[in-house]
Amino acid sequence: RQDVLVLTPWLAPIVWEGTFSRDILNAQYLQKNLVTGVVTFAVQKYWFFIEGFMRSANKYFLAGHQVNFYLFTDNPEKISHLQMAPENHLFVIPVQNDSRWQDIFTSRMDIISSYIHSQFQHEVDYLYSMDIDVQLLAHIGVEIIDALVATISSWQVTPQHGNRAYEARPGSQAATPEGQGDFHYTASFYGGSVAEVYKLTRACSEGLMEDRENGLEAWWHHESHLNRYLLQHRPTRLLSPEYYWDTEL
């Protein structure tokens, strides 16, 4: 690929179709017997997305490798029987319904970090957080496995008078670093080793709670905290906007 940037200024690869051989990567990972976890939330009306997400993820996410899906929901009874691939497991974890929008995102980071601490670190090597309102349309494989992985947002952020305005950018443009050589990452798909994801979710959760105490909240804040963290702890691998394309564009 010569049309896009494939390496960040700190030498982290940017994963685009055509930059890697999944066969070579699979061969490397099969040697290691890794287990990967996926964390996703389906609260309030989002229970509706569960079936579509699980069906496509079960088929396309790290196919052929061991995946534990951790589904946090306040509607466990609404989950119909889902047929999982033999290597995959689904764990449904009931959560309380937070009535405030802001709390939903804050508590997510908090929930992820505490569950990593109490459970996930013993069950998986790598962990990814994905929004449930997506369907995978093509294989997402071991090219995503690395210590700290973030996905370049297909949206451009323009701060205006304290209110964030989002502008859409076509994929390859979105992958242009802004200013300092940094990118805008989406909070809808990120992950890495359990240790790194723990540090990230802890930091974001603490930052969000501090904001709340100071009366500063907005629904996009979890993404700002994520981006601030990733500015100071640069990802070791970036996924191009191909990996999370917001269909609103």
Next chain:
Amino acid sequence: RRQDVLTVTPWLAPIVWEGTFDPEILDSAYRPLNLTIGVTAFAVGKYTRFVRRFLESAERHFLRGYRVNYYIFTDSPRSLPRAPLRPGRRLLAVPVPRYSSWQEISMRRMEAINRHVAQVSHREVQYLFCLDIDMVFHNPWGPETLGDMVAAIHPGYFDVPREQFPYERRSSSAAYIPEGEGDFYYGGAVFGGRVEKVYEFTKTCHMTILADKANGIMAAWQEESHLNRHFLSHKPSKLLSPEYIWDDRKPKPPEIRLVRFSTLDKNYKEVRN
């Protein structure tokens, strides 16, 4: 940004070329980690004459601002220059026997490095580079080179088709690579990585070298052949472009914008035996 060369391998390892990285960003990421980086280099027999220039140039260009331990493996520790080094940098002599032939000396390097890591350097450094001594630094060699397992692309073969790589082609050798296989041809003069990884790597290479010895065979390019065999099955996590392992006798093609580390022109016959 470089569009004239490959900057990422098919297994998503970066290939480090001038223009692909920002030294300031990397420095800001690595400096706070308080690392000590080790360098091994063998100066046996007549090769002790190269130590001074190697060290002087390393002091100017190699990981400036970082703590560095130079481990010089030599049969004559007393011949090592005593010139003072920059703060945070040390020179340590590691005594080794002088074997009868230069090939033997060359092949024993893996074993010596492995043993030294186990006994000494694993406690002192987090990263280790194994370099040839008969070479000189001309330009900065910084933290862009740090990685889990790092190999360098041989200057003679970076733009040459795979069939022409001088891999060991005899199937009786443990370094054998069949036709049609291979990613790159890596140079034996530069390799490194996390100290634990270098330990594993040197152990495996030493084992395959011993296996060949038991079968009465010596690989085409000694331990470089074994290194290439190993990196085919255990792919490096980062590759250094030939900027980091240049041969001054070669004319510089446009892809090579900067030569950071290169061979000293020398009289091979005179120095080897």
